[in-house]
Amino acid sequence: MKLAEALLYRADAQKKIAQLKQRLERVIKVQEGEQPSEDPAILLEELKLATIDMTVWIQRVNRTNALTAFNDQLTLSDALIERDRIMMYRNALANVLEQASITQDRYSRTEVKFERTVDVKAIQKEIDMLSKNYREMDIRIQELNWTVELIE
Numbered sequence: 001m002k003l004a005e006a007l008l009y010r011a012d013a014q015k016k017i018a019q020l021k022q023r024l025e026r027v028i029k030v031q032e033g034e035q036p037s038e039d040p041a042i043l044l045e046e047l048k049l050a051t052i053d054m055t056v057w058i059q060r061v062n063r064t065n066a067l068t069a070f071n072d073q074l075t076l077s078d079a080l081i082e083r084d085r086i087m088m089y090r091n092a093l094a095n096v097l098e099q100a101s102i103t104q105d106r107y108s109r110t111e112v113k114f115e116r117t118v119d120v121k122a123i124q125k126e127i128d129m130l131s132k133n134y135r136e137m138d139i140r141i142q143e144l145n146w147t148v149e150l151i152e
Contacts (some may be wrong), residue, residue, distance in 0.1 A: 003068075005063050006147035013054035013127045064151040068144060076144055083137045090130035097123050 002143035024043050062077070070079035100116050100123070 001150045002146055003061065003064050003150050004142075006057055006064070006150045007145060010054060010057035010061055013050055013057055017047065017054060020050060020147045060150055060152065064148060065107070066141045067151055068148050070140070070144065074149075077139065079137060079141055083134060083141065086130050086134045086137065090127055090134065093123050093127050099125065 020043055021036060024040060024047065026037050027040050027043065028038050065077040065080065068076040070076045071119050073074055074082065096118060097120060100120055
């Protein structure tokens with residue numbers, strides 16, 4: 001089985017858990033004299049089994065990521081962390097850029113005037129570079145996901 005398939009099974013398990021939690025919320029309390037539409041004990045057992053299933057998929061995916069080379073310096077796990085770091089920094093810079101781009105309308109000369117303290121063009125250039133790096137890294141990660149065999 002390829003790593004990408006395992007990632008899909010993991011996502012399915014996560015969705016199943018979310019759905020079971022929603023179903024449980026609807027049946028854990030009913031009006032006095034009423035019966036729940038589903039048996040909460042059965043749903044709880046299904047939830048338990050779904051969390052065990054998800055844990056197995058997470059362990060197998062993590063093991064594979066840790067033992068798969070991304071390049072000469074990084075494992076796939078390292079690359080995933082680096083990709084997340086790039087996006088976190090890019091998003092922080094985008095937030096700075098958004099704040100710096102807000103214009104202040106002044107209605108009189110007595111109102112406070114604000115000035116930018118950052119170089120908007122330089123930040124935008126860095127955001128563009130980070131976005132490109134993220135896309136390139138993500139493409140390589142996706143490629144590996146579809147070519148690497150899942151480690152048992």
